[in-house]
Structures are given as C-alpha cells and as structure tokens.
Amino acid sequence: MLIRSSQVQYSPMQPPHYQARPPGSDASKTTMVGYELVADKLSQHSRKIQEEAVVPMYRKFETLNHRVLLHLQDEIAELEEELRYLDECIAQCSPRDHAGRHHPASRRGDARYGGELHYRRTELLGRIYLKLGQYNTALTSFNSMVKTLDPANAEDVQAYRSWMEKRTPVDHTETRFLEHNHDLLTVSEGGSASTVSGVTPRQSGAIWLPLVLVLPLMVFAIVPGLLGRLVILTLTGAVTMKLIATTKELMDMMTAREWAGCFSV
Structure with a gap:
C-alpha cells in the first residue's frame, strides 16, 4: 500500500536534554579524565610542578605549511600573469595623443568610463588582495612560529610519551603526534633559547x-x-x-x- 507524502508527519527534532547534575555524582570532588587531564598536566609545567613533569609540545606541521604556501604562491603567480595580460590589453587599446604617447592613467576615470577590461582588472585586483592576505598571514605566522619556539628534545618527548602510556587519558590513535619527533615544538614561558629577556x-x-x-x-x-x-x-x-x-x-x-x-x- 502506498502512503501519500501528505499523510506522513515529521516531528521536529528535539534537542538533547542534558541533566545539570547526573544522579549519584559528587560535586565536591574534582575528577579529571581525557583531554582535560592532559591539559591540566601540561599546565603544571608553567606552575613549576616537577612531579612527572611534561613539557607542552605540539606539531608544527612543517610539510603541510610548505604545501599550503606553495599552493598559495602559485595561485598568486597565476593571478599576477592574468593581471599583466589585462594591463597589456588595456595599454594597447588606450587612446594616444597626437604625439603617440599614452594619456595619464586615472583609476577614477577607469571606474566611471572604463570598459569590460577595466572592470575585469578591478575585480582581479580584489581577488589578488584577498589571496595576498592569506599568503602573507600564513607565511609570517609559520616563520614566527619556527623562529620563536624551540624544537622538542628527545628526553621531553619520551617523558610525554611515557606519561601518556602510563595514564592512557586519550585513545592511542590521538597520541601519534608524539611519533613525529622532528616536527614537534615546545611551548614554555621562558621563550626561545635564542632569545633571553627579549635580547637576541x-x-x-x-x-x-x-x-x-x-x-x-x-x-x-x-x-x-x-x-x-x-x-x-x-x-x-x-x-x-x-x-x-x-x-x-x-x-x-x-x-x-x-x-x-x-x-x-
């Protein structure tokens, strides 16, 4: 038997109901598990707690950063070539005076009286501006990170890995970032070893x-x-x-x- 679509009624999805305090829980206790436990352990480094000290470290994703920068760089280079082509077309089509010289360029005149090529060039400059912003941000951010943070040493990596294996706060798959020894950077209040008190x-x-x-x-x-x-x-x-x-x-x-x-x- 076929059921008409008009006869089928859908109930609106109800948001999940979370209890403010699960039954049987003790609000006077502090129980840390999972990523909260890891974050608390890493923050102990800044509080100078030496018991099983774990130095905070994170991957810099150097290969991915280079991959993104290469991609953005080529995109901008392609836009640069397109801009040069439009500039050449506009230059050859622009009127000249009696001496054969080009009239002075005017951005305002192009915006008011320009043709399709001028509009395409303006739109292209906007795209270049946005793409350059992405490229400059990615480049300076990556360069600043590499210059500011120190590479993780083998002892700190092993201490972090040992603590993870002992406490197992998160799934093993999500601890594999510690296997990338040469891609890890440490985060500490002291800053880079190459810069002390802001003096290089x-x-x-x-x-x-x-x-x-x-x-x-x-x-x-x-x-x-x-x-x-x-x-x-x-x-x-x-x-x-x-x-x-x-x-x-x-x-x-x-x-x-x-x-x-x-x-x-």
Whole structure:
C-alpha cells in the first residue's frame, strides 16, 4: 500500500536534554579524565610542578605549511600573469595623443568610463588582495612560529610519551603526534633559547663588546703604572677574543682579518 507524502508527519527534532547534575555524582570532588587531564598536566609545567613533569609540545606541521604556501604562491603567480595580460590589453587599446604617447592613467576615470577590461582588472585586483592576505598571514605566522619556539628534545618527548602510556587519558590513535619527533615544538614561558629577556645573541654581543673595549680606558684612570696597564690590556684582549670567537653573530659581522686589523689599531 502506498502512503501519500501528505499523510506522513515529521516531528521536529528535539534537542538533547542534558541533566545539570547526573544522579549519584559528587560535586565536591574534582575528577579529571581525557583531554582535560592532559591539559591540566601540561599546565603544571608553567606552575613549576616537577612531579612527572611534561613539557607542552605540539606539531608544527612543517610539510603541510610548505604545501599550503606553495599552493598559495602559485595561485598568486597565476593571478599576477592574468593581471599583466589585462594591463597589456588595456595599454594597447588606450587612446594616444597626437604625439603617440599614452594619456595619464586615472583609476577614477577607469571606474566611471572604463570598459569590460577595466572592470575585469578591478575585480582581479580584489581577488589578488584577498589571496595576498592569506599568503602573507600564513607565511609570517609559520616563520614566527619556527623562529620563536624551540624544537622538542628527545628526553621531553619520551617523558610525554611515557606519561601518556602510563595514564592512557586519550585513545592511542590521538597520541601519534608524539611519533613525529622532528616536527614537534615546545611551548614554555621562558621563550626561545635564542632569545633571553627579549635580547637576541646579536644584540647581546653588541652590548657587551663596547663595554669590554671601553673597560681599559676606565681602568687606566685608576692604575697609573705602565706594567699594570699592560696586564690590563692583555687580559682585555684575551677576553675580547674569547667573546668574538664564541659568538657566531660577532664573527659574521666581519672577517677574521678585519677583526685582527681592529685589534692592531
């Protein structure tokens, strides 16, 4: 027997009803399981709790970031070629004066009196603007992440993995991100090891080097004897050479011969 569609009645879907407090639960207790337990364990690192410390780490998805950047880059390159084609078409079709020169371009004039090519170019520029925004955001975000966060070391990864295996807060499939050792970055309050208190190694070397070079002049006012001054010059030279030799950023500023010339002066 066929049932007419008009006879079939559908009841509206009722939203699920959640009880504010399940029966038998004790509101005075704090029970953490699943991702809440993992998040609480990771936050203990910032609270300096050392018991079974787990350093927060996450994948940077380097391959996927490069894949997305390559895709966006080629899309923009394609739009760039299309814009060049439209510019060439408009340039060849634009009227010229009696001397054969093109009239000065006018965006306002193109918007009011332009033809189909001008409208297509304006629409294309809007698409390029949106695509460049996506590309610039992805590029700067990825670059900032790589420069700011430190790679996870093997000991921290193993400690994280051991805690996961011991407590099993989440399904094993969802812990496989820890298997990508070379793709993990650590998140800590101290920031990157290459930046301490907002001072980079290059800035640190630039701060200490002038102080070391000025130190002999300051000490000369205190030590009047020639022998004492020679000792100070020798010690200062040794300290300066050590500072330059152990600081890659300072060595990159000048060659070894140029540094030797500075000391000879």
